[in-house]
Amino acid sequence: MTAHLNGFKAALSASKLQIGLWLGLTSPVTAEVCATAGYDWLVIDGEHAPNDVPAMLSQLQVLAAYDVHPVVRTVAGETWMIKQALDLGAQTVLVPMVETPEAAAELVRATRYPPMGCRGVGAALARASRYNRIPDYLATANDQVALIVQVESRSALAQVAEIAAVPGVDGVFIGPADLAADMGFLGDPSAPEVRAAVLSAIRAITRVGKPAGLLTSDRSFAMECIAEGAVFVAVGSDVGLLTSSTAALRSGFPKSI
Numbered sequence: 001m002t003a004h005l006n007g008f009k010a011a012l013s014a015s016k017l018q019i020g021l022w023l024g025l026t027s028p029v030t031a032e033v034c035a036t037a038g039y040d041w042l043v044i045d046g047e048h049a050p051n052d053v054p055a056m057l058s059q060l061q062v063l064a065a066y067d068v069h070p071v072v073r074t075v076a077g078e079t080w081m082i083k084q085a086l087d088l089g090a091q092t093v094l095v096p097m098v099e100t101p102e103a104a105a106e107l108v109r110a111t112r113y114p115p116m117g118c119r120g121v122g123a124a125l126a127r128a129s130r131y132n133r134i135p136d137y138l139a140t141a142n143d144q145v146a147l148i149v150q151v152e153s154r155s156a157l158a159q160v161a162e163i164a165a166v167p168g169v170d171g172v173f174i175g176p177a178d179l180a181a182d183m184g185f186l187g188d189p190s191a192p193e194v195r196a197a198v199l200s201a202i203r204a205i206t207r208v209g210k211p212a213g214l215l216t217s218d219r220s221f222a223m224e225c226i227a228e229g230a231v232f233v234a235v236g237s238d239v240g241l242l243t244s245s246t247a248a249l250r251s252g253f254p255k256s257i
């Protein structure tokens with residue numbers, strides 16, 4: 001019996017649309033508020049938000065009570081970072097700035113136990129195995145772990161089909177902000193050239209039978225990407241929602257005299 005099925009991985013494999021939200025506030029309280037809003041996945045962002053290991057752990061613990069899938073984004077694709085995220089209990093890891101199929105293959109190895117990979121065995125101490133209370137954790141972990149790689153440069157985009165096709169890559173996320181920067185549109189992920197590149201990448205990923213994903217807070221572009229075949233689409237962030245709604249609320253009242 002597999003005690004911890006990765007429903008998100010199964011949904012991606014079945015091309016079942018998954019709508020997500022970015023978590024950058026590092027709070028288990030706000031994570032729990034977001035967990036009851038109806039999203040399918042929530043990204044605990046360790047790349048651009050100060051989500052350190054204790055913060056990741058507390059958010060993973062609160063999210064476990066809800067029907068939402070936590071995804072942990074590591075700062076980079078270092079084997080030790082991935083090992084730490086998986087042992088914390090993340091079943092799906094998102095790794096930024098993946099440039100080549102070879103790099104993707106190394107990341108696959110980092111997420112899987114031998115003989116498929118090189119993930120270090122520490123289940124006896126790890127929340128991932130519920131501290132060894134999941135009897136078949138080691139035997140089933142490789143099948144339940146999901147690796148999502150981020151493609152977010154012109155050079156990576158040129159090899160996106162090859163990256164997507166790497167066995168063990170369970171999804172490819174296109175990063176519009178970094179792709180825009182690399183394309184010369186720093187700060188403008190909505191530039192027509194960037195959007196065209198994102199849509200082209202979605203088609204290429206889908207053609208090799210892998211799920212494509214992205215983050216965009218532009219609803220019309222999100223719907224366009226979904227129509228193009230995107231499967232896992234994050235549509236905003238807790239930070240963005242808080243900054244915009246707090247300002248909007250205040251603007252409805254007279255300025256302080």
Ligand SMILES: O=C(O)C(=O)C[C@H](O)[C@@H](O)CO
Pocket residue numbers: 022045048096150152174175176177178179215
């Ligand atoms: O490049 C991107 O876009 C992403 O990878 C998502 C961003 O990093 C996210 O933090 C929003 O800025």
